[in-house]
Amino acid sequence: MDWLSTVQGILAATARMATPLLFASMGGLFSARSGHISMFLEGFMLIGAFLGFVGSATVGSAYVGALLALVGGVLISLVFAFFAITAKANQTLIGIGINIFALGITSYLVTVFYGFGNRPYNIDVFTNIRIPLLADIPIIGSLFNLNLFTYVAFLLVPIVWYVLYKTPAGLTIRAVGEHPKAVDTLGGNVIKIRYICIMIAGALAALGGAALSIGQMGQFMENITSGKGYIALAALIFGRFTPKGALIGVLIFGFADAVQMRLQTAGSVLPYQFLTMLPYVITIVALVLFARKSRASAPAALGKPYSRQS
Amino acid sequence: MDVDNSMNDVPVIDMRHITKRFGTFEANSDISLDVYCGEIHALLGENGAGKSTLMNVLYGLYKPDEGEIYLHGNKISFSSPADAINNRIGMIHQHFMLIPTLTVVENIILMSKTTSKFHLNLKTECDRLTEIIQKYGFKIDLMATVSDLSVGEQQKVEILKMLYRDAEVLIMDEPTAVLSPNEVEELFIILREIVDDGCAVIFISHKLWEVMRISDRATILRDGKKVTTVNTADCSKEDLANMMVGREITLHYEKPEIEIGEPMLQLENVCLNSDDGISVLKNINLTVRQGEILGVAGVDGNGQQELADVIHGMRKVSSGTVKVAGSDTTNCSPQTAIDCGLAHIPEDRHKRGSILEFTVAENIAMINVDKAPFTHKGIYYPQNAQKVAHRLKEEFNIRCNSVNAEMNTLSGGNQQKVILAREIYRNPKLLIAAQPSRGLDIGATESIQQLLIDKRTEGMAILLISSDLDEVLAISDRVIVLYEGEIQGEFIPGEKTFTEIGLMMTGSSSEERNSTRHGVH
Numbered sequence: 122m123d124w125l126s127t128v129q130g131i132l133a134a135t136a137r138m139a140t141p142l143l144f145a146s147m148g149g150l151f152s153a154r155s156g157h158i159s160m161f162l163e164g165f166m167l168i169g170a171f172l173g174f175v176g177s178a179t180v181g182s183a184y185v186g187a188l189l190a191l192v193g194g195v196l197i198s199l200v201f202a203f204f205a206i207t208a209k210a211n212q213t214l215i216g217i218g219i220n221i222f223a224l225g226i227t228s229y230l231v232t233v234f235y236g237f238g239n240r241p242y243n244i245d246v247f248t249n250i251r252i253p254l255l256a257d258i259p260i261i262g263s264l265f266n267l268n269l270f271t272y273v274a275f276l277l278v279p280i281v282w283y284v285l286y287k288t289p290a291g292l293t294i295r296a297v298g299e300h301p302k303a304v305d306t307l308g309g310n311v312i313k314i315r316y317i318c319i320m321i322a323g324a325l326a327a328l329g330g331a332a333l334s335i336g337q338m339g340q341f342m343e344n345i346t347s348g349k350g351y352i353a354l355a356a357l358i359f360g361r362f363t364p365k366g367a368l369i370g371v372l373i374f375g376f377a378d379a380v381q382m383r384l385q386t387a388g389s390v391l392p393y394q395f396l397t398m399l400p401y402v403i404t405i406v407a408l409v410l411f412a413r414k415s416r417a418s419a420p421a422a423l424g425k426p427y428s429r430q431s
Numbered sequence: 432m433d434v435d436n437s438m439n440d441v442p443v444i445d446m447r448h449i450t451k452r453f454g455t456f457e458a459n460s461d462i463s464l465d466v467y468c469g470e471i472h473a474l475l476g477e478n479g480a481g482k483s484t485l486m487n488v489l490y491g492l493y494k495p496d497e498g499e500i501y502l503h504g505n506k507i508s509f510s511s512p513a514d515a516i517n518n519r520i521g522m523i524h525q526h527f528m529l530i531p532t533l534t535v536v537e538n539i540i541l542m543s544k545t546t547s548k549f550h551l552n553l554k555t556e557c558d559r560l561t562e563i564i565q566k567y568g569f570k571i572d573l574m575a576t577v578s579d580l581s582v583g584e585q586q587k588v589e590i591l592k593m594l595y596r597d598a599e600v601l602i603m604d605e606p607t608a609v610l611s612p613n614e615v616e617e618l619f620i621i622l623r624e625i626v627d628d629g630c631a632v633i634f635i636s637h638k639l640w641e642v643m644r645i646s647d648r649a650t651i652l653r654d655g656k657k658v659t660t661v662n663t664a665d666c667s668k669e670d671l672a673n674m675m676v677g678r679e680i681t682l683h684y685e686k687p688e689i690e691i692g693e694p695m696l697q698l699e700n701v702c703l704n705s706d707d708g709i710s711v712l713k714n715i716n717l718t719v720r721q722g723e724i725l726g727v728a729g730v731d732g733n734g735q736q737e738l739a740d741v742i743h744g745m746r747k748v749s750s751g752t753v754k755v756a757g758s759d760t761t762n763c764s765p766q767t768a769i770d771c772g773l774a775h776i777p778e779d780r781h782k783r784g785s786i787l788e789f790t791v792a793e794n795i796a797m798i799n800v801d802k803a804p805f806t807h808k809g810i811y812y813p814q815n816a817q818k819v820a821h822r823l824k825e826e827f828n829i830r831c832n833s834v835n836a837e838m839n840t841l842s843g844g845n846q847q848k849v850i851l852a853r854e855i856y857r858n859p860k861l862l863i864a865a866q867p868s869r870g871l872d873i874g875a876t877e878s879i880q881q882l883l884i885d886k887r888t889e890g891m892a893i894l895l896i897s898s899d900l901d902e903v904l905a906i907s908d909r910v911i912v913l914y915e916g917e918i919q920g921e922f923i924p925g926e927k928t929f930t931e932i933g934l935m936m937t938g939s940s941s942e943e944r945n946s947t948r949h950g951v952h
């Protein structure tokens with residue numbers, strides 16, 4: 122009887138833990154497939170987590186929080202796009218710059234807004250929505266009693282797959298990441314397409330952040346993302362830049378995280394810092410094992426700014 | 432007839448007094464060009480004469496600094512290739528614009544008006560394409576991945592891409608440079624059909640016999656200026672060459688008899704299997720000695736690339752031995768082969784021989800960068816690289832604004848010359864020259880071929896790999912023919928007729944000689 126509830130718990134927790142990562146990696150698919158080194162996911166998530174929290178705490182509606190996160194994510198992504206696409210600066214450096222900036226500004230502002238002691242708690246969050254009938258299925262029923270973020274995140278996978286592989290726009294995006302000049306010579310606007318892809322990445326990654334602050338925790342603390350953006354990026358590379366692959370990568374991490382939390386609550390002999398580290402270690406090991414193969418699948422124009430030189 | 436005349440009254444393309452500058456350098460100065468429907472118009476000129484630049488202006492990739500373009504008599508101004516495509520102008524670039532990881536059909540429909548904006552059904556798109564394919568009799572698998580296609584097939588994809596967009600004017604920048612003779616014939620048939628349909632083709636090539644064969648008129652450029660436009664039928668090959676270069680071109684070489692020296696390259700029973708187990712080199716035995724040029728003839732893709740790779744150490748043999756300058760280098764690293772005295776001018780100089788984002792001087796210093804004069808006591812001296820580059824620029828007549836210009840600002844042919852110059856400058860004992868004159872104008876071809884002969888006379892051993900039979904026969908001391916990874920025979924130039932060699936190149940034995948002559952249409 123007990124193990125049944127454990128399995129149910131771990132399943133639901135895996136889905137929950139995977140949610141922010143899924144948003145970020147689905148966004149990252151757009152930026153990476155159009156030819157960008159997507160180091161920035163961490164920073165975009167952090168900004169989204171912060172704005173989601175602020176929106177919810179100020180207006181009293183989690184939906185407003187999510188909307189604010191989305192808008193903020195698009196705005197910060199434009200900063201990246203400007204430096205990477207228009208100014209043609211090194212994308213890894215801009216990405217790291219954005220991540221450090223996001224960490225600094227959110228830590229600072231949260232103190233300015235709410236002081237040290239009295240951060241709002243009890244803010245409006247996305248609560249679990251129980252899907253009738255499905256939620257009654259034994260064992261996997263727990264997967265149908267989760268919040269809106271999680272449902273949307275998992276729906277995103279087939280949607281992103283469809284957009285990338287089953288629409289003309291998706292074909293163009295993939296082509297831009299492989300051989301931008303070919304698209305240019307066919308009359309495509311490489312710069313515009315790349316800007317749009319970065320904005321999609323910004324919007325989705327920021328929603329992933331909001332899924333943490335106003336989906337999971339109902340709280341914002343400094344560095345709340347704690348490297349989840351990097352894990353999302355790792356999942357992308359591990360998944361050979363495909364939606365399905367990224368999903369698997371994210372689920373590995375989510376599962377490891379869920380198990381790790383179980384062990385913590387069950388009172389393991391291992392120190393909890395060690396357990397918290399576990400999912401990251403597992404993800405890195407998985408990444409290293411598959412990294413050799415995935416190099417070939419990276420878009421050929423990854424990290425290369427485009428110019429026509431006229 | 433009447434219809435034809437009225438159509439031909441107004442040129443479909445009329446470029447007037449076009450000037451295009453890069454910085455202070457004038458790549459095109461005051462060039463005028465008119466092209467009519469139903470004609471194949473050749474654009475001729477040496478490397479760096481400004482042919483590609485002029486076409487990029489027409490295609491909307493570059494904005495002209497001066498001059499006007501008229502389309503069917505109406506003044507137009509393109510700000511991007513999208514405008515050109517919408518006005519039914521299509522361009523096939525010197526370096527293909529295909530995405531290797533995508534399928535043929537995906538490459539063709541990319542950025543075009545598909546059946547639905549929201550759903551991409553490759554099957555439907557394929558069906559829409561088959562009409563064009565059948566009309567021109569293409570043989571191509573639409574669902575194949577482009578990286579699996581031969582260059583000839585890739586070119587057909589490029590042509591299809593433009594026909595699918597309903598192009599009325601087709602610009603082709605050196606379309607034949609990478610094609611085998613058969614593929615050239617096929618291309619010419621297609622081009623004729625296209626112009627008979629009322630389209631116009633602008634055709635750039637360095638091979639004058641092709642220009643004589645296929646074009647109706649020709650415009651000749653020299654140093655960014657227009658020399659003249661002529662009716663091809665009124666000219667001879669020699670006339671065209673003289674107008675292009677401004678001097679006589681002979682393509683006939685003095686080859687002094689010399690003593691043959693030590694073997695510098697020995698392959699014994701070399702076999703190579705590809706990753707999927709197919710045998711790509713079968714029992715190759717060959718020797719190249721000091722002071723001789725061994726020509727490897729054959730249609731592209733019959734193991735030439737693999738042969739070079741095996742000697743260079745880029746691929747490991749399945750069995751057999753490779754000796755460079757007497758030392759066994761079988762399955763050693765490329766560096767070992769280089770240390771033994773090998774230099775290699777690779778076939779694909781864009782992908783393997785050069786770094787396009789680096790300057791000319793840096794590309795020249797690249798392989799020897801740790802040696803004098805580039806590096807002295809562990810310190811790299813860029814000014815020495817520049818000095819060497821400068822000397823080679825003069826010696827090989829490389830046209831670039833300066834040796835500090837990035838490689839990708841050089842014209843196609845001049846990029847090739849940089850690599851050639853670098854490899855020959857190293858004065859190797861053994862030189863593998865793969866397609867050394869591909870993409871070079873006739874003047875440069877002449878000087879490169881003469882240079883190879885001179886180096887051979889000085890005692891260098893040279894393995895010349897070329898799909899250009901004229902080239903192989905003109906400068907080799909001995910010739911082998913490669914077909915499907917196997918040596919079909921060896922002879923001395925002059926011993927066999929063109930037809931006999933052609934048959935060896937297609938693997939046909941002598942009994943079949945009468946039945947399998949490939950026809951010229």
Ligand SMILES: Nc1ncnc2c1ncn2[C@@H]1O[C@H](COP(=O)(O)OP(=O)(O)OP(=O)(O)O)[C@@H](O)[C@H]1O
Nearest residue numbers: 453458478479480481482483484840841842843844
């Ligand atoms: N982007 C650029 N920046 C600076 N110079 C350039 C650029 N593109 C071309 N050039 C210069 O303009 C000249 C003409 O180049 P172009 O490519 O038109 O020659 P081409 O006639 O096509 O030669 P080839 O037969 O070798 O292809 C060359 O000297 C080249 O160095």
Ligand SMILES: [Mg+2]
Nearest residue numbers: 483525842843
């Ligand atoms: Mg050119």
